[in-house]
Amino acid sequence: MKVEDASLMTPAAWRERFRTGNWHRPTAGLALGYAQANLVILQRELAYDFLLFCQRNPKPCPILEVTDIGCFEPKLVARGADLRTDLPKYRIFRNGQLVDEPSDIRSYWQDDFVSFLLGCSFTFEGALQAAGIEVRHITQNRNVPMYITNRECQKAGVMQGPLVVSMRPVPASNLVKVVQITSRFPAVHGAPVHIGDPQALGIVDLALPDMGESVDVKAGEIPVFWACGCTSQAVVMAVKPELVITHAPGFMFITDLSDQGLAAF
C-alpha cells in the first residue's frame, strides 16, 4: 500500500485490515486525527477495583470506554468493531507473566471479560504539533521516556502503585501554550502533573528512564511531566491476575473518535 493511500484510510478500514492479520507495524501515525486507545482486558472479579482505580486516578487512567461484561464490541467509541481481532498485536499475561503476543485473541476470549479503553497521549501530541510545538521523542524517533515517581496513586481495593509519568522537554517560552493545549484534552492525560525539577517527583536522572528511551533536553528547555497510561498496566500486573490481555506497546486500538472531539471545549 502506498503512503498516500494509507493517509486516507478511515479508522474502520484500518481495523478491517488488522482483522485480516496482514499488518505488523505499530499504529502511530495511522488514521491521523482519530484517537487511539490503550486496551486492558480483565476478568469481571477485578473490574470493579480497576474501574474505581481509574475513577480515582483520572490523569494516568482516562477512560474512553468500558465494555459490557463479555461484550467485545466497543459500542461507544467504535460501533461494529471487534476488540478480539481489530488490534494488530496483543499481549497475554498469566499471573503477571507475558506468555503470548498474538494478533487475534478469539481463542483466549472469556464471557467474564471486561475491556477498558484508555486515552493515549498520541492525541495531545498531535495537538501540540499542530500548534507548531516540537515533540522531542517524535523528532528523535524514539519511544517517550517514562519514569516511576515517588507519588502514590489513590488506591482502590487491590489496585495500588506509584504514578508513572512521561516527559517531554519544552522551551520555557512555550510552557504556557503547552499547559493550555494539553489542558483541553483531559480524556488523554490532560494538563501536566509537574513542570521542572525532576527530583520533586523522586526522579534522580532524566537520562535513565524506567521505561522507554531517553531524549535530549537542550539548554533553555524545561522538563514537563504528564501522567502516563503505563501507570494502570503496572498496577494491574502487580496484582498478578490469572489472565489479563492488553494491546502490545505501540499497537493501539484506533477509535472512531476525532481528536478534536475529545477536546473539553
Next chain:
Amino acid sequence: MKVEDASLMTPAAWRERFRTGNWHRPTAGLALGYAQANLVILQRELAYDFLLFCQRNPKPCPILEVTDIGCFEPKLVARGADLRTDLPKYRIFRNGQLVDEPSDIRSYWQDDFVSFLLGCSFTFEGALQAAGIEVRHITQNRNVPMYITNRECQKAGVMQGPLVVSMRPVPASNLVKVVQITSRFPAVHGAPVHIGDPQALGIVDLALPDMGESVDVKAGEIPVFWACGCTSQAVVMAVKPELVITHAPGFMFITDLSDQGLAAF
C-alpha cells in the same frame, strides 16, 4: 446562631453541627465557596453497575468520590467526616419505597455499603452569580424546575433511564458567558446539554416541570438545560434495590473542596 457567625463557619464546623442533630433546614447557602454533594449509598452488589453508569454518563452523574466498601469516611473530599451522621437529613428507601427520613443512619449502616458523592449544581450557580448572572429560581426562591427528557442515558448493567435536566432562563446576551462559565465545572454537570427549543428534548410545556417548581421565563430569555443529578436517583430507584440511602432533597453533604478548586482550569 447569628447569620454573621454562620457565614464564617467551615465545612467541618457545619458537619459537626449536623452530627449533633440540631439543624433542620436545607444546606443551600451554608459554607459558601465550598462544594456540596449529593449522596447515594448502595449495597456492593449494585455498586459496579452504578459506577459504570456514572462513568458512561458523566454530565448527569459527576463523581466527586466513591468510598471504599463499608467505609463511611469520604477520605478524598472530607477527611475525618462521617457519612452516617454528617448530613442534616437522609432518606431511606426499601425496594424503591421511601420508608424513613432520619438525621442519622448509624442504625441502618451495613458493611457492604458503598457511598457515592456526586457534584451538585450549587457550585456552578455560585459561579454564575459571582459573574453577575441572575439565577432565576434563586431570585424567585423556588426549587429549580426539572424535566424528564426523551434522551436515554447510556445504559450500564441494570441501570438505565432517561436523562433528567434542570432549566435556567438566560438572556440571549448572556448565553456565551453562561456556556463558558459552566464549562469550567465538569465535576458539577458542566456545560449545558441543550440551549433553546424545549421540544428538542421532548419537553412539551416548560410551565409543567416533572420535578421542582416552574420559574418565569421573560421576553428575550432562552431556556438553557443542564444535565441534572436527579437522573441517577431515578435510575437507581427504578431497580427497586433492597436498601438505598440518599440525602434528603436540599440537605446535602458539605465537602472540604472549594468551588474554585473544582474548576477544570
